[in-house]
Amino acid sequence: MSLLDIRNLSVDFATSTGTFRAVDSVDLSVDAGDLHAIVGESGSGKSVSMLAAMGLLPWTATITADTLAFDGRDLRDLSPRARRRIIGKDMSMIFQEPMSSLNPCFTVGFQIKEALRQHLDLDRKQRHARAIELFEMVGIPAPEKRLSAFPHQLSGGMNQRVMIAMAIACKPRLLIADEPTTALDVTIQAQILDLLTGLQAETGMALILITHDMGVVAETARRVSVQYAGQKVEEQEVASLFSDPHHPYTAALLAALPERATERRLPTIPGVVPGQHDRPEGCLFSPRCKFADERCRTVPPPVQPPAIGLARCHYPLNVPEEADAI
Template identity: 80%
Template sequence: MALLEIRNLSVDFATASGQFRAVDGVDVTVDQRDLLAIVGESGSGKSVSMLALMGLLPWTATVTADKLQFDGQDLRTLSGRARRKIIGRDISMIFQEPMSSLNPSFTIGWQIRESLRKHTDMNRRQRQDRAVELMQQVGIPAPEKRLQAYPHQLSGGMSQRAMIAMALANKPKLLIADEPTTALDVTIQAQILELLTGLQEEIGMALVLITHDMGVVAETVERVQVQYAGQRVELQEVRGLFDDPHHPYTAALLAALPERATERRLPTIPGVVPGQFDRPQGCLFSPRCRFADERCRTIRPPDAGAAMGHALCHYPLVNGQPTGKETAA
């Protein structure tokens, strides 16, 4: 049985001009000890999907799903009290901006100990010892001193490590890392990623990495889920995805990597992700896709199946070329 199963997840936000669909029928499956990346450019619904799972979206959001199950429990039917026992203990999240996610009014130590107080029966001495152990585990020197510091007294890298320590405090079964290296320099990025994958292997938890950096994906995970405009458009093992992407959007993302460029001018994807008022009737990627035809623009594409990486496309690519286009014409 999978650790996490999400089926047909949709998230709508109420706006002054109507409803905006940020997540549109997304499926996510995470197994025990899994390493999954969710990738896509800004506006693809990566973070919103996971915040919906965590129950951290604002009141303006409406979340629906055919299945939202974690470790055999249906999260849709749990009371708020029961759900809070899971979130922060069995499911934990590293947020995108540590400086805005850590509470500036409390010390790092207080924030870590508070998580332990909420989810364990440790006494005060045990919580302090555990906090020191966590700070050592994530590579923070002089942990007793750092626990007394406030967030603004730490560097970006230290703040990110402190947030990882907090997320790992209760030995979660699933850790969601939302762009954990965005605000860090390249050297610190490598250290944080190595730390996360090392801890994942040591603790035996599943890791979901939300990112737009395909280089990070290639070095870190086992499976990749590509999202575009709130939809899952491809799901493959990392090697298969890089060797033979089946959705035109995935192929375009990979073609834009500098190390893959074959010309002096770096390829780009024209246009922007559709918003509230310009969502196409058919395939959401059709206005930006060089293979799109009238069928793509008017009819929503089906899931092409596991053999084609679950590409959400009428003409999934094989070796960079669309399949079935002549037959359809």
């Protein structure tokens, strides 16, 4: 049984002009100890789909799913009290912007101890010792001194480490990292990624890494989902995805990597991700796809079998001969 099981997840937001579908029929299955990446451009629904699983979307969001379960428990029908026993303890999340996620009015030590107080049966002395231990785990120097610092007194990389410490404080079974290296310099990015993958290997927790950086995916993940305009358009093992992408969008993303460029000018994907009022009738990628024809523009594409990377495409690329024969 999968640790996190999501089937046919959709999220609609109410707007002044109607509703906007931010996540459209997404499936995701993550096993215990797995390291799964979700990639795609801004606006592809990566963060929203995970916030839906965490129950952290605002009241303007309408969430529907055939299955939305953690460790066999249906997350759709949980009471607020029951959800609080899971979220922050067994399921935890590192948010994209630490400076907007940490409370500027309280010290980082108070905030991490508050998470421990809510979920673990520890007295004040034990919470203090655990906070120091966590800061040491994430590489924060002089941890006892840093506990009394406010977020604005720490650097961006240090605040990101504080967020990671808070997220792993209760030894979660699933950790969702939402673009944990955004706005950090390259050296700190590498340190944060090494920290996350090291913790994942050491504790055996499942890790979902949300990113738009294909280089990060290649170095860290075992399996990757590619999202576009709220839909999952492909899912493969990392090595297979980089060697044989099946969806034209995935192929275009990989072609834009500097290390794969064969000419002086990097190839680009023309156009933009469709919004609320310009979504095509057929394939959502068709206005930007060089392979698209009338069928692509008017008929929603099917989801191909696993042998073709679950590609949501009428004309998948790099189809294996055995799959073609089927």
